[in-house]
Amino acid sequence: MEYYREDSAILLAVDCIIFGFNGESLQVLLIKRDFEPERNKWSLMGGFVQADESPELAASRVLKKLTGLENVYMEQCSVFGDPKREPNNRVVSICYFALIDTQKYTHILSEEYEAKWFPLQDYPTLIFDHDQMISSAQHRLRMKAALYPILFELLPEKFTIPQIAALYEGVYNIEFDKRNFSRKLLASDLIIKLDEKDKENSKKGAFYFKLNTAIYKEKIMSFLRYLPSWFPEN
Amino acid sequence: MEYYREDSAILLAVDCIIFGFNGESLQVLLIKRDFEPERNKWSLMGGFVQADESPELAASRVLKKLTGLENVYMEQCSVFGDPKREPNNRVVSICYFALIDTQKYTHILSEEYEAKWFPLQDYPTLIFDHDQMISSAQHRLRMKAALYPILFELLPEKFTIPQIAALYEGVYNIEFDKRNFSRKLLASDLIIKLDEKDKENSKKGAFYFKLNTAIYKEKIMSFLRYLPSWFPEN
DNA sequence: AATAATTAGTGTCAAATTAACATTTATTTT
DNA sequence: AAAATAAATGTTAATTTGACACTAATTATT
Numbered sequence: 001m002e003y004y005r006e007d008s009a010i011l012l013a014v015d016c017i018i019f020g021f022n023g024e025s026l027q028v029l030l031i032k033r034d035f036e037p038e039r040n041k042w043s044l045m046g047g048f049v050q051a052d053e054s055p056e057l058a059a060s061r062v063l064k065k066l067t068g069l070e071n072v073y074m075e076q077c078s079v080f081g082d083p084k085r086e087p088n089n090r091v092v093s094i095c096y097f098a099l100i101d102t103q104k105y106t107h108i109l110s111e112e113y114e115a116k117w118f119p120l121q122d123y124p125t126l127i128f129d130h131d132q133m134i135s136s137a138q139h140r141l142r143m144k145a146a147l148y149p150i151l152f153e154l155l156p157e158k159f160t161i162p163q164i165a166a167l168y169e170g171v172y173n174i175e176f177d178k179r180n181f182s183r184k185l186l187a188s189d190l191i192i193k194l195d196e197k198d199k200e201n202s203k204k205g206a207f208y209f210k211l212n213t214a215i216y217k218e219k220i221m222s223f224l225r226y227l228p229s230w231f232p233e234n
Numbered sequence: 235m236e237y238y239r240e241d242s243a244i245l246l247a248v249d250c251i252i253f254g255f256n257g258e259s260l261q262v263l264l265i266k267r268d269f270e271p272e273r274n275k276w277s278l279m280g281g282f283v284q285a286d287e288s289p290e291l292a293a294s295r296v297l298k299k300l301t302g303l304e305n306v307y308m309e310q311c312s313v314f315g316d317p318k319r320e321p322n323n324r325v326v327s328i329c330y331f332a333l334i335d336t337q338k339y340t341h342i343l344s345e346e347y348e349a350k351w352f353p354l355q356d357y358p359t360l361i362f363d364h365d366q367m368i369s370s371a372q373h374r375l376r377m378k379a380a381l382y383p384i385l386f387e388l389l390p391e392k393f394t395i396p397q398i399a400a401l402y403e404g405v406y407n408i409e410f411d412k413r414n415f416s417r418k419l420l421a422s423d424l425i426i427k428l429d430e431k432d433k434e435n436s437k438k439g440a441f442y443f444k445l446n447t448a449i450y451k452e453k454i455m456s457f458l459r460y461l462p463s464w465f466p467e468n
Numbered sequence: 469a470a471t472a473a474t475t476a477g478t479g480t481c482a483a484a485t486t487a488a489c490a491t492t493t494a495t496t497t498t
Numbered sequence: 499a500a501a502a503t504a505a506a507t508g509t510t511a512a513t514t515t516g517a518c519a520c521t522a523a524t525t526a527t528t
Contacts, residue, residue: 437495
């Protein structure tokens with residue numbers, strides 16, 4: 001059958017860009033490879049797509065293998081498929097980004113892998129095109145977060161306004177006026193004030209909030225207003 | 235080598251969602267398959283990724299084969315890889331959407347394929363998961379166009395304001411106040427007024443504009459304001 | 469015990485932007 | 499010459515933004 005000729009001996013893989021937020025800065029989870037090629041170098045967590053599984057499933061499997069976590073927010077981002085991207089084989093990799101709250105999950109990091117959180121501003125050189133993968137995922141995250149309130153996926157159940165502000169500042173690498181930010185955020189009705197205060201991070205203490213899930217699910221384009229309109233991307 | 239075992243006999247394909255705008259409505263270019271399986275049914279134009287080419291290149295090749303066009307705006311969108319998405323083989327397909335001006339290119343449609351523009355509101359049932367591919371590409375187009383002025387890629391060199399308005403209305407499937415739209419558009423400095431008028435579509439005639447390419451390249455997030463903030467997506 | 473230091477949270481206001489609506493203009497058809 | 503049509507410009511009140519100042523709650527310092 002001419003149409004289905006076996007002209008592409010291509011291996012299909014997935015790589016996970018795992019973003020985390022520790023209350024202060026945006027992080028990315030990397031592993032130290034314990035196999036060849038490129039043994040002992042830092043890389044993204046990845047794996048091959050099996051014959052009977054979808055790429056989504058493969059990505060979830062890989063994520064679970066590393067972190068033990070399931071039902072994590074994951075989203076497909078770009079595919080890297082340059083014929084020369086890996087030296088020995090033709091591997092096309094589909095990237096997924098995942099959003100998780102680092103604080104909650106530090107303890108169940110797999111012992112099978114040497115894994116470590118690195119600040120997104122300062123992580124080691126990675127193998128192959130994994131640096132590009134992170135850049136591309138970050139770009140995608142920025143785009144998505146400008147339209148949808150997905151960054152709340154990075155926060156714990158209870159969070160403070162200064163934390164959200166730090167998160168947005170980390171994602172977009174800008175600073176903005178906390179007073180105006182807080183006003184807009186509250187006006188959105190996306191968050192609900194709790195009685196409790198977080199006394200860890202400041203003398204005065206900041207009130208905890210929780211997500212208003214009903215509004216969270218309906219909010220979309222209108223959320224774009226959380227970014228200043230002069231936001232200087234490139 | 236354990237790591238690179240041949241566990242995935244997966245074929246890798248690309249499919250192109252080719253969006254066009256004829257001055258009135260948003261269209262998508264489909265072909266009638268002349269090969270099995272699913273001969274004579276409508277589908278997206280696609281093809282397999284060759285051993286020595288990147289997915290991007292494969293998509294460009296496929297697009298050129300159908301339309302004769304090169305240097306078209308193309309963007310990767312989602313990957314479809316369900317193990318059962320094609321009945322006979324395990325094919326994972328990377329989708330690309332392309333933006334072209336239908337009017338300019340109707341005449342060089344390949345004679346090798348039976349290809350036809352269909353309104354995005356009303357196209358025939360497609361093979362496999364190609365309907366989902368279109369939906370997903372449309373979603374992506376909306377998201378991208380809310381942040382970046384890419385829709386100008388669908389317009390000819392010279393275009394009128396009523397045309398741009400129709401284009402945005404088509405993409406988001408809403409109507410908005412042309413007076414306010416036009417004011418915002420002009421305020422953006424994205425378009426430059428020409429002396430000439432388009433007399434085809436109205437008695438009075440509408441002035442032609444051309445793109446201000448310098449501003450086009452720098453405009454990004456700020457363009458988000460071209461959508462009403464109450465925009466009701468889902 | 470008083471005071472300084474720190475960060476959270478609320479308040480003010482002028483300027484810019486939006487949304488809703490009205491009018492004028494250029495041209496063709498009747 | 500008048501009517502019809504669609505483009506283009508104008509008006510205005512309400513809302514939102516951006517820039518800034520102040521108050522509040524608590525801990526550390528003297």
